Amino acid sequence: MVCDKDLDDLLNQAYRYALSLTLNENDAFDLVQNSYLKLVEKRKPLIISYFIITIRNQFIDDRRKQKVKWDWLSKLHPSTSYEPNFTVEPYLEKVLSELNVKEREIIFLSVVQEYTAQEISDLMTIPRGTVLSILHRMKLKMKNKLKEKSRE
Amino acid sequence: MSNIDSKIKSYYLSRKLTDEQLDIIKNTKIKSDRSHRSSNLSEILKYAAIFVLLVGTIYSIFLFPMYQKNALLNDYATEIAYNHRKNLPIEIISSDIEQIGAKMEKLNFTLEFPDSLQENYNLVGSRYCSVDNRIAAQLKLLGQNEQVATLFIFKKNKDLEFEIKTIVKNDVKVMLWESDDLIFALAK
Numbered sequence: 001m002v003c004d005k006d007l008d009d010l011l012n013q014a015y016r017y018a019l020s021l022t023l024n025e026n027d028a029f030d031l032v033q034n035s036y037l038k039l040v041e042k043r044k045p046l047i048i049s050y051f052i053i054t055i056r057n058q059f060i061d062d063r064r065k066q067k068v069k070w071d072w073l074s075k076l077h078p079s080t081s082y083e084p085n086f087t088v089e090p091y092l093e094k095v096l097s098e099l100n101v102k103e104r105e106i107i108f109l110s111v112v113q114e115y116t117a118q119e120i121s122d123l124m125t126i127p128r129g130t131v132l133s134i135l136h137r138m139k140l141k142m143k144n145k146l147k148e149k150s151r152e
Numbered sequence: 153m154s155n156i157d158s159k160i161k162s163y164y165l166s167r168k169l170t171d172e173q174l175d176i177i178k179n180t181k182i183k184s185d186r187s188h189r190s191s192n193l194s195e196i197l198k199y200a201a202i203f204v205l206l207v208g209t210i211y212s213i214f215l216f217p218m219y220q221k222n223a224l225l226n227d228y229a230t231e232i233a234y235n236h237r238k239n240l241p242i243e244i245i246s247s248d249i250e251q252i253g254a255k256m257e258k259l260n261f262t263l264e265f266p267d268s269l270q271e272n273y274n275l276v277g278s279r280y281c282s283v284d285n286r287i288a289a290q291l292k293l294l295g296q297n298e299q300v301a302t303l304f305i306f307k308k309n310k311d312l313e314f315e316i317k318t319i320v321k322n323d324v325k326v327m328l329w330e331s332d333d334l335i336f337a338l339a340k
């Protein structure tokens with residue numbers, strides 16, 4: 001049984017993870033809502049690890065579907081493009097948006113969720129060495145980018 | 153924790169769902185509860201279907217063949233009791249089963265007089281008859297108290313197997329048993 005306060009915290013944690021994938025508040029909200037519905041319907045325990053797996057699978061599915069949709073739309077309106085909805089921390093958001101989804105996800109899981117490299121490797125089915133290497137490179141990259149931005 | 157880590161962490165921790173969004177998500181539970189009820193119903197239907205299938209399978213594998221076998225033995229007993237009551241005259245008069253067997257050359261099996269009957273019955277003679285449209289030998293026997301009994305012998309169906317069975321039809325007691333590929337039926 002999850003009490004209301006715990007459930008709010010859990011949904012917010014799930015939302016942050018969804019945000020790390022989508023970089024878009026509305027898309028992140030949709031992902032959390034759909035994943036919550038799936039977990040309740042399947043009577044899965046409401047814990048963050050289930051949320052992460054469900055959100056991840058949902059995101060991959062959505063991206064596949066969206067790719068088809070965007071391919072089709074871009075033929076009709078070549079100028080149509082995706083714009084993230086940035087509101088706070090403009091520098092950091094800008095830097096995060098320059099990373100690809102995989103890099104952002106690894107950074108989030110490691111820094112915010114405090115997953116170990118092995119746990120991230122298991123979840124994303126990529127070698128542990130790759131996780132460590134991406135983490136190292138991305139943190140360095142972000143550090144340098146933030147320095148550059150603050151100088152501007 | 154490095155400086156960049158704390159920046160990333162505080163950036164993400166500052167992102168939250170609004171109260172309105174939280175309410176919307178939590179209210180989806182009501183819908184899912186409804187779908188639980190419908191999924192419960194579909195679960196019940198699923199188990200009911202499995203149960204019906206199971207009962208059907210048990211019936212077709214065990215009960216139906218048993219029912220068929222009993223019906224067949226019942227038909228045999230009816231026909232045998234009828235033939236016994238007709239008390240038709242014997243065509244071959246002999247108390248020697250081998251002699252009778254030699255004379256009943258139309259039979260598609262070797263005639264035998266079961267050991268279990270030899271003690272209580274004397275063979276008097278025989279005639280041809282049919283049971284279930286199959287050629288049969290009808291042996292007339294005389295019991296120790298002069299009681300007349302008729303022993304019917306005919307070939308059995310390949311897949312018919314049964315324990316010794318007694319059926320009473322029209323006051324005639326018919327005892328059926330099988331041995332090798334033959335069915336024996338003693339009517340008295």
